[in-house]
Amino acid sequence: MNNTGVRKPRLSRTAAFILFCLLPALIPVLVLTYFPILKGIVMAFQNYSLFNLNDIRFIGFDNFRTVLQDPNLPTILKNTGLWVFISLILQFAIGFLLSLLLYRKFPGRGVYQGLIYYSWAMSGFLIGIIWRWMFNGQIGVINDLLLKAGLISERIGFLSDPKWAMFSVIVANIWYGVAFFAIMLTAAMQSIPEELFEAADMDGANGLQKMLHVIIPYILPTIITTTALRVIWIFNFPDIIYAMTNGGPANSTHILSTFMLDKIVFGGDYGLAGAVGVISIVLLLLYTLFYLFATKASKAGDF
Amino acid sequence: MKRKVVRRVNLSAKVIILGIWLLFMIFPLYWMILTSLKPKNDIFQFPLEYLPEKISFENYANIFAISKFHVYIGNSLLVSLLSAFIVIVISILSSYVLARFTFRGSRQIMSGFFLTQMIPMFIGFGPLYSIMSQLNLLNKQGSLVLMYSVLLIPFCTLMLKGFFQRIPSSLEEAAMIDGCSRLGGLIRIILPVMKPGISATFIFAFVQNWNELFLAIMFIDREEAKTIPVAMNSFITKFDIDWGAMSAATVLSVIPTMILFALCQRLIVQGLTDGAVKG
Numbered sequence: 001m002n003n004t005g006v007r008k009p010r011l012s013r014t015a016a017f018i019l020f021c022l023l024p025a026l027i028p029v030l031v032l033t034y035f036p037i038l039k040g041i042v043m044a045f046q047n048y049s050l051f052n053l054n055d056i057r058f059i060g061f062d063n064f065r066t067v068l069q070d071p072n073l074p075t076i077l078k079n080t081g082l083w084v085f086i087s088l089i090l091q092f093a094i095g096f097l098l099s100l101l102l103y104r105k106f107p108g109r110g111v112y113q114g115l116i117y118y119s120w121a122m123s124g125f126l127i128g129i130i131w132r133w134m135f136n137g138q139i140g141v142i143n144d145l146l147l148k149a150g151l152i153s154e155r156i157g158f159l160s161d162p163k164w165a166m167f168s169v170i171v172a173n174i175w176y177g178v179a180f181f182a183i184m185l186t187a188a189m190q191s192i193p194e195e196l197f198e199a200a201d202m203d204g205a206n207g208l209q210k211m212l213h214v215i216i217p218y219i220l221p222t223i224i225t226t227t228a229l230r231v232i233w234i235f236n237f238p239d240i241i242y243a244m245t246n247g248g249p250a251n252s253t254h255i256l257s258t259f260m261l262d263k264i265v266f267g268g269d270y271g272l273a274g275a276v277g278v279i280s281i282v283l284l285l286l287y288t289l290f291y292l293f294a295t296k297a298s299k300a301g302d303f
Numbered sequence: 304m305k306r307k308v309v310r311r312v313n314l315s316a317k318v319i320i321l322g323i324w325l326l327f328m329i330f331p332l333y334w335m336i337l338t339s340l341k342p343k344n345d346i347f348q349f350p351l352e353y354l355p356e357k358i359s360f361e362n363y364a365n366i367f368a369i370s371k372f373h374v375y376i377g378n379s380l381l382v383s384l385l386s387a388f389i390v391i392v393i394s395i396l397s398s399y400v401l402a403r404f405t406f407r408g409s410r411q412i413m414s415g416f417f418l419t420q421m422i423p424m425f426i427g428f429g430p431l432y433s434i435m436s437q438l439n440l441l442n443k444q445g446s447l448v449l450m451y452s453v454l455l456i457p458f459c460t461l462m463l464k465g466f467f468q469r470i471p472s473s474l475e476e477a478a479m480i481d482g483c484s485r486l487g488g489l490i491r492i493i494l495p496v497m498k499p500g501i502s503a504t505f506i507f508a509f510v511q512n513w514n515e516l517f518l519a520i521m522f523i524d525r526e527e528a529k530t531i532p533v534a535m536n537s538f539i540t541k542f543d544i545d546w547g548a549m550s551a552a553t554v555l556s557v558i559p560t561m562i563l564f565a566l567c568q569r570l571i572v573q574g575l576t577d578g579a580v581k582g
Binding site: 014015017018020021022024025026028029032033034035036037039040041043048050094097098101102110112113114115116117118119120121122123124125126127129130131133134139141144175178183187207229232233235236238239257260261264265270273274277278280281284288 | 313317320321324325327328329331332334335338346347350351393394396397399400401404406412415416419420421422423424425426427428429430431432434449450452453454456457460485486510513514515516517520521532535536546549550553556557560561563564565568569572573
């Protein structure tokens with residue numbers, strides 16, 4: 001819409017219609033999403049604690065100093081990296097393999113998909129509860145199965161042993177997240193024009209060649225977009241860890257988002273939480289810039 | 304001949320991989336259901352039972368006896384349905400406009416909506432707590448209805464926009480030539496065609512609300528106002544996890560979303576792939 005036209009009565013009716021439709025969405029989002037986030041960023045520079053609301057003042061970078069000097073921070077950062085990248089790589093690899101097997105119709109495919117996609121309708125919290133029960137050190141079914149299979153000779157404290165805890169929460173996260181990639185990649189593969197496969201057949205391509213030269217190039221934009229998004233989502237996803245270990249034992253499963261949650265919900269220290277949040281945003285921004293640069297934005301889907 | 308062998312090997316590899324993954328996906332839910340149906344003493348008994356031998360509903364009876372589970376169910380239903388409904392009404396309007404018009408700022412609005420998906424929402428939790436306390440909504444379901452609606456508007460707008468773009472605009476233009484207003488055209492002509500997309504988005508919103516935990520923990524502490532996830536979260540400390548009760552609660556809280564998901568799986572998947580990624 002051009003500016004000069006707005007004055008004409010017919011166009012201004014369109015403008016009024018657009019405003020009428022958009023304002024109910026825009027105003028709440030600005031007031032209850034953007035405003036609190038900006039205010040949270042401001043709080044990162046304040047002494048702002050629920051338990052000491054009479055003493056709110058700007059303290060510069062003190063909160064950041066506190067967070068950066070936290071002796072657990074190196075562990076937390078390392079955990080965040082492991083959590084994000086191992087989850088991502090395995091979710092993607094398994095999701096890709098499944099969608100290769102699923103994108104062509106076969107009898108029972110619909111039912112099969114329903115049964116392997118359902119985890120997506122569940123909450124991270126419940127998934128965490130379920131896996132916490134299965135990974136239980138004494139009575140857990142996973143220990144029982146491994147013992148029966150003769151793979152271990154004594155029970156493993158999956159959630160109580162710092163060596164195993166990260167592995168356990170990542171398994172639960174993979175269980176949850178493969179469906180996302182399977183859904184997205186299957187949809188993308190189904191949109192490949194049949195002619196491309198016919199042409200590949202005529203050139204005598206085998207399965208692997210078809211995958212490398214037809215499927216992957218065609219779905220590359222989807223791969224780039226979904227992996228980019230997924231990194232951010234996994235990064236900001238404390239639910240499973242919260243329910244399974246709540247960061248323990250001995251911080252061995254704390255990631256930045258569970259750490260931030262801990263500072264807010266249980267510590268009531270909005271200043272410190274804000275500082276962790278700002279650090280998270282900076283890391284995510286750096287990642288996004290790097291990703292856009294590495295993959296050249298033009299290839300990614302158009303948001 | 305060689306081809307045939309290759310094909311058979313391929314097929315059995317395919318069946319094995321799909322089978323293993325199916326087992327891996329189904330087993331956790333099976334285990335939870337099985338646990339919930341075991342009599343309390345059997346849960347901690349060795350060797351573990353892999354098939355139901357004695358079925359008992361005492362765990363289910365128990366969660367209603369030790370907690371106000373029926374109240375939590377009611378609260379969850381109220382909050383989830385109401386805010387899903389609000390989100391849908393608001394998002395239909397915004398996504399329709401964004402799908403049909405290009406105007407100054409429309410791209411920015413889209414990016415602004417998209418950005419909300421990327422920022423860790425926890426950073427805004429503190430300020431939100433103050434806002435809710437000023438609005439006198441703490442410990443009331445209203446705080447959740449309000450926040451769940453607002454938080455889902457961006458994503459549902461993007462999702463619905465994908466559905467709108469698949470409907471030719473000539474449809475409502477014809478209606479407008481016949482004297483319909485824009486809003487009238489949207490309501491009378493487009494919405495009926497959009498039914499599948501709208502129901503998919505509604506169910507998506509319902510499921511998200513049904514599952515939300517952390518805002519609910521922040522805002523709600525009063526028994527009468529708790530939603531199921533908050534109540535289950537308090538089970539953890541209260542009983543040092545009574546696994547029988549916990550598994551029964553898990554099964555009960557999963558049922559509604561499972562039914563909805565089973566009914567509308569294809570539509571939701573379509574909405575996600577169209578709206579969110581190709582948007």
